[in-house]
Amino acid sequence: MTSVPGTGARRIRVRVEGLVQGVGFRPFVCGLAGAHGLSGFVGNDPGGVFIEAEGEPPMLDAFTAGLTGQAPPLALVERVSVEPAEPQGETGFHIVPSRRAGVTIGLRDLAGGEFALVSADVGTCDACLGEVRDPADRRHGYAFANCTDCGPRFTIVSGVPYDRCATTMADFAMCAACAREYRDPLDRRFHAQPVCCPACGPALRALGADGGPVPGDPVEVAARWLEEGRVVAVKGLGGYHLAVLAAHGPAVAVLRARKRRESRPFAVMARDAAAAGELVLLEPAAERLLTGVRRPIVLAPRRPGAPVADGVAPGGRDLGVMLPYTPLHHLLADRLAAPYVLTSGNLSDEPIAHRDEDALRRLRGVADGFLVHDRRIQVPADDSLVRVFRGRELVVRRSRGYAPAPVGVPWPFPRPVLACGAQLKSTFCVARGTRAFLSQHIGDLENYETLRSFTEGVEHFCRLFGVRPAVVAHDLHPEYLSTSYALDREGVDLVGVQHHHAHIASCLAEHGHAGPVIGVAFDGLGLGDDGTLWGGELLVADLLSYRRAGHLEPVPMPGGAAAVRQPWRMAAAWLDRVHGDASPVLPVVAGHREQWPMIVAMARAGTNSPPTSSAGRLFDAVAALAGVRDTISYEGQAAAELEARVDPAERGAYPAGLVEGERVVIAGGDLVRGVVEDVMGGVDVGRVAARFHRGLAAVVVRAVCVVGERAGLRTVALSGGVFQNTVLLEAVVSGLEGERFEVLVHSRVPPGDGGIALGQAVVAAAHDRLSR
Structure with missing residues (x-):
């Protein structure tokens, strides 16, 4: 590295890789360079951020250290590479146009492994929200305010590097005022690609049920419709949502009927954390998630007397709540001053609508009116959903x-x-x-x-x-x-x-663990390598291979897929397994008296009754036997409602045995036997649900101990949809930790x-x- 004669200045060429586009990184670099008296430039390319900086060596060292240590909150710097360059003797530090590699960049990137990361969408920051609520600000009441710290990213990106021309904001030319903010290194909108204002950016419109324009302020019109009990389609960040007032029971019922969503819970948007706290019990971790930049739906225990119609989340103890994550949602929440349902804009089992013409076609007859805007959505994205565990x-x-x-x-x-x-x-x-x-x-x-x-x-x-x-x-x-x-x-x-x-x-990938481990995979169904339907599995596994070391006792699944939709069929199979011709006449049996003998006969003969070791189907059977749910309208409903009925004060557990052959087999029939005896004895369903969860957890722990001793392993990975059940998850993890196992569970990736x-x-x- 040479220096400029008489100055001692040197020059470096820097590459920064990671999540460094769409997070205000180039403006940050400009500010950092200015603070250290450096000259040069910064820009984006398909690999990340490139920099050339010139100045005194100590200042260059401090500058490169700051690229990681002082990076913007939304950035994730994974690697900083530095090499010497020839000093140029220029003055000032500036952002240069992005470098694009055209059709050949993919080949170079595939060879070199360099490519830019794309930021996820970020909830509205406090500064932008303050402007939206300030009558003196030029963005007052504007539904699309954003800056380098917040706003749309992934849902508007069409390519990299991340520049306005590679987003759906390319449809909107910046006005002079926005352009000044965009070019000002001291402005928080410096190189914020979606920057816009009412003079130059996207605009809202209210449309009637037939798609025709409706006069008046669009937010005011939509709010009035909601107050009147109408269903409103709202175009959001990643697609259309359907909204009704959460406390308006008849409107919730209409939405369910039109959306063909019989009972799956709806999410509710609250104005702020305080308003959300009136709906649900928020532990600190849940509140952090709720108010964080990702703004997911957070499942939390519903408060007694919460101002939400029963039809919003029937059959559940928890309620999904979220906070506004765009200025539009804030404006609507401010105007209503009441929580409102916000659920995906689709009919049951369809993807969320995100293209305007498609939304108007698919949601016609569902929505009584539309609150729309003219910014295209490049990538559809539903709201994320999280729970809190430990x-x-x-x-x-x-x-x-x-x-x-x-x-x-x-x-x-x-x-x-x-x-x-x-x-x-x-x-x-x-x-x-x-x-x-x-x-x-x-x-x-x-x-x-x-x-x-x-x-x-x-x-x-x-x-x-x-x-x-x-x-x-x-x-x-x-x-x-x-x-x-x-x-x-x-x-x-x-x-x-x-x-x-x-x-x-x-689960191993999320933890960076190569295995081998004892893997407990509990879910609904998955095809096993023997051609049968698995779902209650104990595997000895690493990334390359696995061995089936144990499983739940298999039973017939009468009617195949029909048994998923009708849990009473699984109840029939399990009840016949346990009691045979001496099966007691439980309420679920009486409720399906005409079909019950035929289903039992089908299971015994193996006619259209594939054997399954599924834990999810065992939950279904228990839910039906206990009188919780014998038919479902969405996958996992019976199990979720059984979990919701658990009495946390109950400490009992149904005993269950193990058959220790070549594989360890969990005797699910023992758990069913306990359920049946308690139901016949009139035991409260909350206690039955709790005893089943605790009994299953205990026998899983015992099975893991056997497999662990045989395989010489002390690490366990828990995965599969059944482990979204936090009651079971806590019981299993606690039991395994009590046996001194290391337990890996999911956090960032769905189980x-x-x-x-x-x-x-x-x-x-x-x-x-x-x-x-």
Whole structure:
């Protein structure tokens, strides 16, 4: 490194990689360089941020240290590379135009492993909200105020580097006032790509049920409609939502009927944390999640007497609450001064609507009016959903605010991977280098609209992150649409990954643990390598392989998929397993008296009754036997309502045995026997639910102890959708810790099928490393 004669100044060339675009990093670099008296420039390119800085060596050292130590709150600096450069003797430090590499950049990136990360969408900051609420500010009442610290990111991005021309804000030319803010290094909107104001940015409109314009202030019109008990479609950040006043019982009922959503809980938006605290009991961790920049829906215990209609969350103890995350939501919440339901704008089982014409077509007949705007949504994204477990977040649905933040893993992907996920709660994953990019929640792949959203999402992620998949991972189930999509890919190496192995690998990836571990994978259903339906599994597993070391006692599943929708069928199978012809006539039996003998006969004969070891189906059976729920309208409903009925004061547990053969088999029938005896004895359902949860947890711990002793392992990974049940999760974790096991549980990635693509990706990479 040479210096300018007579000055001692030197010059360096710097590359910064990580989440450094869309987070105010270039303005930060300008300010940092100015504070150290440096000259030079900074810019974006598809690999991240490039910098050239010139000045005195001590100032350059302090500058490079500050790039990591003083980075903006939303940034994630993963690597800073420095090399000497020839001094130029220039003055001043400025932002230069982004460098774009055109059609060849993907090849360079694939070879070099360099590519920029894209920020997730960020909730409105206090400074922008203050302007929106200030009558003297030019952005007063403006629904699209944002700055470098907040606003839309992922949902408006069409490409990298992250510049306005690569977002849907390219449709709006900045006015002179916004351009001055954009160019001013001292302004917090310095190089904020979505910067706009009422004079130059997106605008709101109110539309009637027929799509025709409605005069008046759009927010005022929408608020008045809500107060009148109407259903309003609101175009948000990642798609359309349907809204009604949360306390308006008839409006909630109308929304349910029109949306064809019989009983799945709705989320409620509250004005602020204090208002949310009037609806639910917020422990400190839940409040931190609720008020954080990601702004997910947080599940928390509903307060008695909360001003919310019973129909908002029927059958549940918890209520999903969230806070406004865009100025539009704040404006509507301020005007209403009451909580309102905000649920995805779709019919049941469809993906969220995000294109205007499609939304007007699909939601016509559902919404009585529309509150819309003219900023295009590039990527649809539902609201994320989280619970709290032991003071940490447990992500149930990972979408807006979280995606596309990568999961870093310590094992490199030798070649780019696409993992196609499962069928329900679909996500996919693209991976390269040491990063795995798990997509936003797509939905259940059961119709054309959701499949189209899935395929479009894969194409967008591959473009955004420069991935040309060489390896494609998929589930073993041949009838999953995600599997069909994978098998139709040409010129790639296909890797089939067993469903429950993928669950455990997902948990391992989140913890950076290569295994082997004892994996407890409890979920609804997944195809086993023996062709049967698994779901209550104990595996000895690492990233490359697994061995089925134990499982829940298998029973017939009468009617196949029909038994998922009708838990009473699983009750019939389990009751017949335990009591046979001497089965007592419980209320669930009496309620299905005409069909019961036929279903029992079907199960005994094995006619359309595949055997299953599913823990989820055991929960269904117990829920039906206990009188909680014998048919469902959404996946997991019976189990969720059984969890909600648990009496926390009950300390009893149903005893259950183990059969210790080549594999350890958990005698689920023992648990069912205990349930039946208590139901026949008139024991309160809350105590029955608690005894079942505690009994299942205890026998799982005993089974793990046996497997651990046989395999010489002391680390356990818990995964699968059943472990979204925090009552069971706490009991199992506490029991295992009491036996001095190290226990790995999910936090950032869903334990259910929404996280399975990550597991598929790391398993496929392990096979790829082995073959090279």
